[in-house]
Amino acid sequence: MTGSAGKMKTTGKPGHLHGLERGMTVALLGLFLCVQWGPLSDERGKWGIAAGDPFVKEIVLTFDDGPRESGIYELISTLRRLDVRGTFFLVGKFAERYGFITRDIDEAGHEIENHSYTHPRLYTLWTEKVMREVERCNEVVDRLGIRVPRFMRPPGGGFNLVIFDAMRRMNMKLGLWSVNTADYTGRSAQAIASQVLGDARPGAIILMHSGVPATVEALPEIVTALRGRGYRFVTLQELWDGGSI
Ligand SMILES: [Zn+2]
Known part of the structure; x- marks a missing residue:
């Protein structure tokens, strides 16, 4: 502005x-x-994306903090059953430790994006440190033969001008969200589903976490109900390609 x-x-x-x-x-x-x-404008969303086109009934399900062994395969198989492609913001050091899971997520058709290497509070770091955190995560994904992430979600969601600058220099975008399910707080599947169904809007990006049983349990209801309302589930890159605000 x-x-x-x-x-x-x-x-x-x-x-x-x-x-x-x-x-x-x-x-x-x-x-x-x-x-x-304007969806086709070069000016749009230079910094990143927090929601898509408010007039297009598309929704992105994002899963943070993976990959971890606990609960991840339940999540992958539930998404497969529902025929939904999710967007996974992976922590680089876990992607490195669990390379086989990272490959499985990719091979299941999901999109893999960057959630830093060690999951620090990025807004407390200098530009070079921020860039190194993001780079190391990208390097891990690249070594696994997976498309290198284009979006970075800062751990905890906190960001500042240093992070903006680092992302600009790396030619990456911030991948934020518009609906936080707070599924990391131990909420029930019903509470998660009700919130998503209440807050869902065209272009919404839903923040969830991998390895949370209540989230996996909530997914069938969420997906069925939103499809019933005419929504299509897309990945973050697809939402970006379609236009962002
Ligand atoms: Zn996180």
Whole structure:
């Protein structure tokens, strides 16, 4: 939004815009927003994505913190049964330790993205450290012969300008979310399903975690109900390709 700030300035009386200037400012702001929202615009979502096109009934299910042995195969087989491709934000050191699981996730057709190498609070680190954390995760995935991640989700969701800058320098995007199921707090499957079904919107990105039994249990109801409402499940890359805000 920095581009529009300069256009808001008045040269005359401070704090008062003449009618014409005000009209032009509104028009320019409107144009700016259209450019930002346009699905085909180069300007859109330079920094990353937190939700997709609000007019397209697509939803992304994302699973953080894997791969771990506990619960991961239940999750993979449930997604296979439901014919849904998920997006997995993997922690590099776990992807390294459990390379065979990482390959299984990939071979099952899911998308693998970056959740740092050691899962630190990235916003406490310098640019080079942030880049190294993200790079090391990418290197692990690359060594396993899997498409290198293009999105990074900061552990805990905290981010700052240093992280923006690091991602820009690495030509990567932030992969955030619009619905947090808080499935890591021990909530019941019913509570998780009710929340997702209540908060789901076109373009929603749902934050879940791998290795949580209640999440696996909630998936059939979530997927069936949302498909009934006309939603299609896509990966984060597919949502990005279709347009983001
Ligand atoms: Zn995490």
